[in-house]
Amino acid sequence: MFIDCHNHLGADLFFYLNGFHPYAQDLPALVTEGRHNGVDRWIVFPMVANLTFDLRAMKSARLEPGGFERIPYAFENERMLREIYELYPDLGRHTLPVVILDPLREAEAQVARLRELLPRFPFHALKIQATMIQSDVGALLKEGRCFLDFAEEFNLPFIIHSSVAPEDVWSQATTILRVAEATPRVRFCLAHSCRFDRPCLDRVAELPNTWFDCSAHRIHCQGVTDQLGFVAPPERRFPADYRDPKKVLRALAEAYPTKLMWGSDTPFQSYVANLGTEVLSLRSTYKEEVDCVRALPAPLFHAVTHTNTLAWLQLKDESILARA
Numbered sequence: 001m002f003i004d005c006h007n008h009l010g011a012d013l014f015f016y017l018n019g020f021h022p023y024a025q026d027l028p029a030l031v032t033e034g035r036h037n038g039v040d041r042w043i044v045f046p047m048v049a050n051l052t053f054d055l056r057a058m059k060s061a062r063l064e065p066g067g068f069e070r071i072p073y074a075f076e077n078e079r080m081l082r083e084i085y086e087l088y089p090d091l092g093r094h095t096l097p098v099v100i101l102d103p104l105r106e107a108e109a110q111v112a113r114l115r116e117l118l119p120r121f122p123f124h125a126l127k128i129q130a131t132m133i134q135s136d137v138g139a140l141l142k143e144g145r146c147f148l149d150f151a152e153e154f155n156l157p158f159i160i161h162s163s164v165a166p167e168d169v170w171s172q173a174t175t176i177l178r179v180a181e182a183t184p185r186v187r188f189c190l191a192h193s194c195r196f197d198r199p200c201l202d203r204v205a206e207l208p209n210t211w212f213d214c215s216a217h218r219i220h221c222q223g224v225t226d227q228l229g230f231v232a233p234p235e236r237r238f239p240a241d242y243r244d245p246k247k248v249l250r251a252l253a254e255a256y257p258t259k260l261m262w263g264s265d266t267p268f269q270s271y272v273a274n275l276g277t278e279v280l281s282l283r284s285t286y287k288e289e290v291d292c293v294r295a296l297p298a299p300l301f302h303a304v305t306h307t308n309t310l311a312w313l314q315l316k317d318e319s320i321l322a323r324a
Contacts, residue, residue, distance in 0.1 A: 006215035006263025014049035072102035081121035157187035215265035
């Protein structure tokens with residue numbers, strides 16, 4: 001079974017209001033395109049900006065309190081789950097829903113909402129993208145400790161956006177690894193190949209409760225060839241020929257055969273934004289992401305698109321994957 005472990009659903013008002021792309025994806029669009037490319041199942045979670053932030057400030061590219069909602073992601077999680085379970089159950093049964101959270105703000109209230117949702121709309125993991133909402137992922141060991149307790153209670157893993165850029169103080173891969181080291185009974189997936197940071201990838205390989213995904217793989221390879229600052233610097237970078245994303249993915253899969261999970265990051269396999277002085281254009285397609293993973297030898301393809309993802313998930317009932 002071919003599983004895509006990293007997909008966003010919904011609308012991101014911050015991206016939309018500031019002219020960035022992409023800014024939306026609905027369930028029918030995801031499943032239709034995914035099926036055209038031979039994918040069988042999708043792990044899905046909401047977009048990142050949420051309605052606790054003031055819309056006027058968002059339109060000026062600022063994140064400030066004062067939005068329609070008090071509890072981060074209370075609206076967004078339920079909205080996505082209803083789309084999956086009520087609006088399109090025929091398509092939703094091919095997904096593995098994941099809820100998103102803010103590790104710092106209103107943590108106890110978020111957990112209370114998640115407890116209400118879980119029996120009504122089952123979900124299988126917890127997602128964090130702390131960079132965009134400027135919320136320290138390290139808060140999981142402090143203000144957000146209740147999320148770790150919730151994850152352990154229900155055997156739910158985390159999938160967490162990771163960064164190595166010095167200016168990103170919210171989502172450092174080293175911080176996520178520190179959380180994982182302190183919480184051995186909870187599983188973690190560090191997204192985006194730890195931005196190709198070799199020491200972090202090696203530490204993922206050492207820890208029994210950590211994995212990493214290669215989401216948005218091709219534009220991260222472009223980040224290396226274009227010498228952009230969101231990937232690891234040369235002295236820390238995983239050695240590979242970044243001019244050829246297929247070769248990079250194979251090198252990662254061979255180096256970390258039980259730890260790599262394949263994910264597209266759709267619709268964020270591309271990122272296009274007007275930065276004022278220039279347009280940043282990092283563009284890929286779902287097909288191109290799939291072509292990279294299909295170039296792997298069969299045993300590695302099966303490991304990164306199926307075996308490793310299920311090892312991270314530890315589903316209570318894997319028969320849900322057999323639903324037609």
